[in-house]
Amino acid sequence: MLAGLLLAALAPPARADALDEVRARGALRYGSDMEGGGPYAFPDPDSPRSVAGFEVEIMDRLARELGAGVRAEFAQGQWDKLLWVLDSGRYDVVVNGYEWSPIRAEDYLATRPYYIYQLQLMGPKGTPARAWGDLKRPKPDGSPWTVAVLTASAADDFAHDENAGTTRVVRFDGATDAMMAVQNGQYDFTLQDGPAATYYGDEFPGLEAVGPPVSRGYYVVYARKSDPALRDALDAGIGRLAASGELRRILEKYGIWNDLQVGLATAFQGPIDAPPVRQADRGWKLVRHYGDRLRDAALVTLGLSFGAMPLAMAIGLAVALGRMYGPGPLRPALGAYVELIRGTPLMLQLYVLFFLLKLDPWVAGIAGLAINYSAYEAEIYRAGLQAVPRGQMEAALALGMSRSQALRRVIVPQAVRIVIPPVSNDFIALFKDTSVCSVVTLIELTKEYSILANSTRAVVEFATATAAIYLAMSLPLSWFARWSERRLGAEGAKGGLA
């Protein structure tokens, strides 16, 4: 988010059209995301260090159209941020299943399409629904159909706009994640761009295409507003590839040619022009307009944090006590737990809970955060328990307490006081780590920011508002941490000589 703010704040410097640069450099750099997968751009199975995909081949051909000796260079970026990085000048164009849209066309120059896509509904084999239209009636039990989509994709917009109150859109960070969740039975359908549905159909044998494709859109190449010559050259290049049949050959190779594609050569004589319609609101008005959505997302963030942290603290304490005072065989097992959880990314843990154990998103999110942080809390508690002088335990035992009583009445209460500052520090960290929960479809603050900033292009305004909300939520925690540190620092410092 900060990156977005910075990138947007640093307006690209005035300079000559990028076409000259590309020719001088001998390389056309294009931004794309391998995570989006096949058949667009993905790690080449025959040579895993390079990239394959129909867009990769199109760009290889297009680069040559720009001049002799010009090569295409793949530049990896995060899919929903590709245009922001284009602004920063790290590459010359964006090509990655980016559909033509009026909002994007306002801020960027688009070529004519290199592919005409439709959206394909996919459902579990034998699903009673036979077409998109069937989703306009609620489920037999009256609840809405759930439709998994790739966040901020055309399918996302379409499912959202077509929603007649009988569907609920669930957003994923990856196209295949959405397919997997439907195959798992976690959601009813997924709406996918045609190429992805075709390409991955075989890998998800539990899914089938439901009804004819719906909607229609155009994949285009986006260039910066300041580079009309580059755009025009690429546009003309696509025209030549379409006319010569080269484009068809590439699309057929990936199994995504269909009758619709005939229009690529016949229906377009140049770039698609931006329509005169402008968005009603820009800038801060948008933030006010979407204020409710930001507020709801902030509540999700709060819910995840306050749901997960108490659990993390409880599990962490139990693990620390088990490691220090538990029976022999338990100790190495708990040590292994801490190392395993601490040593693997939170995102993978969430994947396991959500896709393998098929937990509800909220359960997976809270459990994932709680488990992940429990490992860190366990280590903090261990340090806290060790910091309690040995004499305290001896005094408790000498008074006739059992070991567990001594822990409960004497040792743990003191350890808790010692660990409050580091634990509240972790709470603040967890607060921001909740953003990872977007992989299990929870739209918390960071994800909502990303969605809004992308769809409205009011990047700076939403980034500022989002940062302000985070700060407003975490500052009280910081104050609490500092206050407790002061108070307990004074109390703990010289309690007894031991």
Next chain:
Amino acid sequence: MIEVEGLVKRFGAVEVLRGVDLSVGRGEVACLIGPSGSGKSTFLRCLNGLERFQGGRVAIGDAVLDAGQSPREHAKAARRACRRMGMVFQGFNLFVHQTVLQNVIEAPVHVLGMGRDEAVERARGLLDRVGMLHRLDARPRELSGGQQQRVAIARALAMGPEVMLFDEPTSALDPKMTAEVLGVMTDLARDGQTMIVVTHAMGFARKVATIVHVFGEGLIVESGPPDRIFDAPAHDATRSLLSEVQAA
């Protein structure tokens, strides 16, 4: 009332106690003296099970600690022993998260299951006895060392122990605070409290002890009434210990 037979304690290869026999009768005030490292503190900690030992046996009534016990049996026996004995540490070890009053009622309420009101009443009586009734709500860190040690004595007495164990109770205190604490201990002894006191305070031992045991290199080298031990020491170790103390 306490019978110790052949107590052997090793830390790794080092034999700290080499077969100590001792018996303490009701109302006795036994002072254990000896040079540092002679094993007297370790001996005391074996009596209530804070330390395990490798040979011998300790019996206080029905609480019997035996070198052959499993860790679980030892823990159970130690707990029984602790119910009969109060212990006062060199470092006080008051519970730092509790007030003076909470420290004193903690074990009666949570170990003996005594009602809170009764425990508070008893605690007030004991704190009055050690001269700390005016600091009921103070935290340990707000007290001087002498005050903390007096509260620690009240805390141990609150369990109604048959025997009080003192592990160098004044070694961490300056002379004025030492006098406060020894005053309280002298009162206790006059009231007939059975006590085992590990100490370097020879004046106290001479005045209050009913019997003095001299430790040297893991054994009791000499035992007897204080007058005889201090005026006519029979053993070389005792003589050199007393001359060191006098020189100091």
